[in-house]
Amino acid sequence: MGCSQMMNRELTAKIMNTLRARAVARRLWQTAIVGCALIVSLAAHEAFAASSKIYDQQERRWIEFTPERAKAFYKRHNQTPASFSRQVVPFRTAEKPGTIIIDGVRHFLYLVLPDKKAIRYGIGVGREGFGWTGIVQVGRKQEWPRWTPPKEMIERDPKLEKYANGMPGGPENPLGARAIYLFEGSRDTLYRIHGTTEPWSIGLNISSGCIRMNNDDVVDLYQRVQIGAKVIVLFQGASLLKGV
Amino acid sequence: MLKQICRVIVLACGVVLASGIARAADVVIGIPSWSSADATAHVVKEILSSRLGLDVAVKTGTNEEIFAGIDQGTMHVHPEVWLPNHKALHDKYVLGRKTAILSEKGVPAEQGICVTRRTAERFGIRKIEDLSDPEKAKTFDTNQDGLGEMWIGDSDWSSTRIEKIRAKSYGHAKTMQLLEAQETVAMAAIDAAVAVDRPLAFYCYAPHHLFSLHEVVFLQEPPYSPLSWRVVDPADDPQWLDHSQAAVAWPTSFLHIVYSAKLADTHPKAAKLLSAIRLDVDTVSEMTYAIVVDGIPAADFARQWVKDNAERIDAWAAAK
Structure with a gap:
């Protein structure tokens, strides 16, 4: 193991502990339209509800999963509902191991494993879902990515002006611990899979069109996924019609 | 001066190289965007190269591009032409211009709208008219707009246009949003739906690996009747959708190999062999x-398949 890798791990552990101990970047996250608002239509698709549904094992029924419920659940349990926890699940597919399949409807990201299995992660997506459907590739990966708020966002919230040239990576950065950049051929689509400073939001359609994961999960995915891996974004409603 | 000489040499090398590449392929097989055509293309490639010693290349393209390529002599084989889906192209190039030849015997195929077996069992959605029922259609609503969503094929497939006609004719064009996308996306959507037991309806066709991977069933439909099947081609009528009507099942379809009529002169043995190839549903599915x-590279699989089916191929080669 190289020195820089060890340092990275130490840094990661340190920052992750900090993350768990502190409630960070609340206001910033709420005003930020996590990272990629510039390229996602700012006209929110009102028809696409901010809530999703989760299965209540005790009540044996589907319940609305709203931001309020999500916050309350997270406060009570210090974690998202079990269905959004990282887990290995049976997954029959013709896709090769290493492929990522993103189901924005159910808020799951699958990393295909051998033997008809996959690792399933909980995700959060934008108000209008992911906004598009198609096949892209992992073009780049970044630890503790820098975040630059789009110009429109700064116009709405001048306090973000100080980040006009970018906010360094770290526990307060809304992109979280890792970012996986999605490319179409050699072109950056400007969509990312990234971490979050608001882990309670996993399972919800809020903010903008990127894919959010809690930091532990995005670190896990980051370690497993290869540059060039196929990423299939499934359709949600009519998002398909927009294309990449 | 020296630079000019160098340029001439480089240009000349390029021309020689390009003509060498062009000459290298005796036969070019077009590959449209669905999986069974890809499999058949590689098997045909292996047969022609191993049995006849031909240099065979494969090249992806839409159905229109492949037929046009056959017409112009830049391509020579379409591995899987669906009839009636590609009837317009067939009529233009096989019957009209006579630059393409349809192999005699086709593989019977089936197509329509499928649901996962669990969708049929849990929600009682077994007939295609269930999709026209607004309440049942909501079973497939993923964005809470009151309409269900269903994939009807890739945007450049002929069947996608016909599914639009059928959706209009049956009435589910008003209750379901018809989505077009690459087949890979649709197949992954089925994988994900099955994984969480989410209801899903989608265009489907057999032979296809999907039926071995997941439990899916065709929705029941009124049987095909030529009197009820009026499918207008957009090339003939810009109002094709309004003027078409097809509220019945697809007719039994057939998959055929189509090859260039010029092959009879340039590579007559290849033309003879292509006309004699007899595949079947099980073979194409396998x-x-x-x-x-299983992820076996197509070329590796084709090589093994040709070895394992030597007698069968011998019979095709010996056919008169």
Whole structure:
């Protein structure tokens, strides 16, 4: 193991502990339209509800999963509902191991494993879902990515002006611990899979069109996924019609 | 001066190289965007190269591009032409311009709208008219707009246009949003739906590896009747959708190899062999599953398949 890798791990552990101990970047996250608002239509698709549904094992029924419920659940349990926890699940597919399949409807990201299995992660997506459907590739990966708020966002919230040239990576950065950049051929689509400073939001359609994961999960995915891996974004409603 | 000489040399090398590449392929097989065609293309390639010693290349393209390529002499084989889906192209190039030849015997195929077996069992959605029922259609609503969503094929497939006609004719064009996308996306959507037991309806066709991977069933439909099947081609009528009507099942379809009429002169043995190839549903399904699901490289699978089916291919080669 190289020195820089060890340092990275130490840094990661340190920052992750900090993350768990502190409630960070609340206001910033709420005003930020996590990272990629510039390229996602700012006209929110009102028809696409901010809530999703989760299965209540005790009540044996589907319940609305709203931001309020999500916050309350997270406060009570210090974690998202079990269905959004990282887990290995049976997954029959013709896709090769290493492929990522993103189901924005159910808020799951699958990393295909051998033997008809996959690792399933909980995700959060934008108000209008992911906004598009198609096949892209992992073009780049970044630890503790820098975040630059789009110009429109700064116009709405001048306090973000100080980040006009970018906010360094770290526990307060809304992109979280890792970012996986999605490319179409050699072109950056400007969509990312990234971490979050608001882990309670996993399972919800809020903010903008990127894919959010809690930091532990995005670190896990980051370690497993290869540059060039196929990423299939499934359709949600009519998002398909927009294309990449 | 020296630079100019160098340029001339480089240009000349390029021309020689390009003509060498062009000459290298005796036969070019077009590959449209679905999995069984890909499998068949590689098997045909292996047969022609191993049995006849031909240099065979494969090249992806839409159905229109492949037929046009056959017409112009830049391509020579379409591995899987669906009839009636590609009837317009067939009529233009096989019957009209006579630059393409349809192999005699086709593989019977089936197509329509499928649901996962669990969708049929849990929600009682078994007939295609269930999709026209607004309440049942909501079963497939993923964005809470009151309409269900269903994939009807890739945007450049002929069947996608016909599914639009059928959706209009049956009435589910008003209750379901018809989505077009690459087949890979649709197949992954089925994988994900099955994984969480989410209801899903979608265009489907057999032979296809999907039926070995997941439990899916065709929705029941009124049987095909030529009197009820009026499918207008957009090339003939811009109002094709309004003027078409097809509220019945697809007719039994057939998959055929189509090849260039010029092959009879340039490579007569290839033309004879292509006309004699007899595939069947099980073979196409087996080939597709091996390549797509088991992940065996198409060329490797084709090589092995040709070895394992030597007698069968001998019979095709000996056919008169």
